[in-house]
Amino acid sequence: MxxxxxxxxxxxxxxxxxxxxxxxxxxxxxxxxxxxxxxxxxxxxxxxxxxxxxxxxSKAEAVASRHLDRMREIARQVRARPADEPLWESLTASVLGGFGLGQDDSGAQAGRAADTRWAETIGQILAEPAVRGAVLEADALAQRELAAAVAARIGADATLNLYPKLVAAVVGAACAVATEQSLATRPPEPISDVLRCALTQVAAGLPVPTTGS
Structure with missing residues (x-):
């Protein structure tokens, strides 16, 4: 007991x-x-x-808490992925899992994002100065935890090795940009599609897109 x-x-x-x-x-x-x-x-x-x-x-901390929980879940899933799975496959699956999405479906969040009013209002909330500051603080903590998960996966020292920190920063930025892009398009583009696209481009080294793509 x-x-x-x-x-x-x-x-x-x-x-x-x-x-x-x-x-x-x-x-x-x-x-x-x-x-x-x-x-x-x-x-x-x-x-x-x-x-x-x-x-x-504050209210802003309460909003940022959702972001922190999501990023921590991504780090947890990275640690739990199969050891022989390529890193960026693991990261993509973990990010989708952290957002409550599957590899083969858009999930409830994508359907909700199709609500234009909801997307516009969420965008306005995230643009509030207090919320932006709280999210940045949460993101700094989340990146340290994700870097530690990546380091453990590749057998590196999270304190001394630059690569896990870069990966965590890039994944965090990709999630932020994908969220902003999803909320900004009209009608809102499913977050699952934008996340996959963002992480695929990052994993490929961000090649310059061809005209019109």
Whole structure:
């Protein structure tokens, strides 16, 4: 019982943290960023305002938490991929998995991105200065964790070797650019398609595209 309780507590904390992050995003889309209060978010999840503040210092941190969780999941999946799988195949599969997408389907997120209003509002939320700052902070932490996962996979030292850090930075940038591209196109392009395209181009060394492609 003593061994199980800490695990249960940690799982419930993760679930509450995720619920608060998703509620922040959902309410900001529905009501507008400036109209959403901490009290609104806490009420939507059924917790106290104090509980929200135990997890996050601001609405922006709550939004950025979703990004951090996703990037950490990518790092976890990189570690779990078959050892003999080529690195960039593992990274692509892990990125799609981190975004909740499969290799052969667009998944629920892609379908949701087809909602133009949703895409426009998410783009506006991500453009908020406070959110941009919080996402940058989260991304720095996420890149360190992804670099460690890549280093472990290739048998390198994550502290001394440049390659894992470069890979983590490039993957993070590719995810950010793909997300922005998906939200900016009209109608919104499925994020799964843009992610695959971005990572394929990166893995190929970013060759200059032919005219019109």
């Amino acid at each position: 003593d061994d199980a309780e800490p695990g249960l507590r940690e799982r419930k904390k993760r679930e509450t943290r995720l619920a608060l992050s998703l509620a922040t995003i959902r309410l900001a889309v529905d009501k507008g960023w400036d109209e959403v209060t901490v009290e609104d978010i806490a009420a939507a999840v059924g917790v106290s305002d104090r509980t929200f503040r135990n997890y996050f210092g």
